[in-house]
Amino acid sequence: MPVVAYLIMTHEDPEHLRRLVDALETEESLFIIHINKIVDITPFHTAVSRPNLYFVENRVKLYWGGWNFVRVFVEMLKFAKGLGLPIEYMTILSGNSFPVQPVAKIHSALSEFAYINLVDVPSPGKPLKRFTRYYWQGSYRNQGTLRRLRGALLRRISKLTWRDPNRYLGDWKLYGGTAWCTLSAEAVETILRYADDRNLTRFFRHAAIPDEAFFHTILGNVHRDRCVPANLYQDWSDPVERPCHIRHDHLPYLLSDGATTIGSYGKVPIYFARKFSSRNADVVSIVEKHLQKL
Numbered sequence: 001m002p003v004v005a006y007l008i009m010t011h012e013d014p015e016h017l018r019r020l021v022d023a024l025e026t027e028e029s030l031f032i033i034h035i036n037k038i039v040d041i042t043p044f045h046t047a048v049s050r051p052n053l054y055f056v057e058n059r060v061k062l063y064w065g066g067w068n069f070v071r072v073f074v075e076m077l078k079f080a081k082g083l084g085l086p087i088e089y090m091t092i093l094s095g096n097s098f099p100v101q102p103v104a105k106i107h108s109a110l111s112e113f114a115y116i117n118l119v120d121v122p123s124p125g126k127p128l129k130r131f132t133r134y135y136w137q138g139s140y141r142n143q144g145t146l147r148r149l150r151g152a153l154l155r156r157i158s159k160l161t162w163r164d165p166n167r168y169l170g171d172w173k174l175y176g177g178t179a180w181c182t183l184s185a186e187a188v189e190t191i192l193r194y195a196d197d198r199n200l201t202r203f204f205r206h207a208a209i210p211d212e213a214f215f216h217t218i219l220g221n222v223h224r225d226r227c228v229p230a231n232l233y234q235d236w237s238d239p240v241e242r243p244c245h246i247r248h249d250h251l252p253y254l255l256s257d258g259a260t261t262i263g264s265y266g267k268v269p270i271y272f273a274r275k276f277s278s279r280n281a282d283v284v285s286i287v288e289k290h291l292q293k294l
Helices: 014-024 042-048 068-082 103-108 145-158 165-169 185-194 198-205 214-226 248-254 278-293
Strands: 003-010 029-035 053-055 087-094 097-099 181-184 260-263 266-269 272-274
Touching: 003 014, 003 068, 014 029, 014 042, 014 097, 014 278, 029 042, 029 068, 042 053, 068 087, 068 185, 068 214, 087 185, 087 272, 097 278, 165 198, 181 185, 185 214, 198 214, 248 278
Parallel strands: 003 029, 003 087, 029 053
Antiparallel strands: 087 181, 097 272, 260 266
């Protein structure tokens, strides 16, 4: 079995994080966890501390759609590589994810260069304006009156700006996708080779939701033919919560043998899903019991 590092980012729900780590625990698993600096880390230490789990010490404040997500992803890759362990794959997950297949099956199936969703930009859900306008961290989903006013001002300013992606990317194409992926050691090396490139960082620092395009643009231009879609299911059909929490009616299909997801990224088997949390803890319990039987 390959050694797999799970790189998990979260800001809430220590109890669900514990359940996630428990579900992924094997002799070949290790965990690197970043807790958003805007919250107290103590409950997370209490919930999930164990010898093969590392909390990122230099935490960063994360704001939806901002560049800091890319910074944290890159630092977590560097941290995992710096452990000096024979890590063959690194899987990036949000704290509200959960496996829907046995972890032994997930690990044994790993063989590709990278499991990452890739589409050309522009594509449905990945408009070009995310990259041709200037965006600033803290523009979206703010709490507090002053932060919301600041965000509204930044969004208005953004609509008055324009920039040319070709100035930064040269002959590279722009790719987008979803942030959650599994990367081979070779794919990680490829990303780290370009992660500090001045033009790339200058460009994506002021893109909207750059964590859905930074790794994708690197891997799409260097090894597009070696990338396959990610094995994570999300339901975007709910008009209010996108993606929505996994419900009881999702489970018959998600937990079936050979379940696949078909979308703009391609047809792939489903190994993970989101969102799960203490809000749907009863659904998590059903998944746990199902996996324990397999």
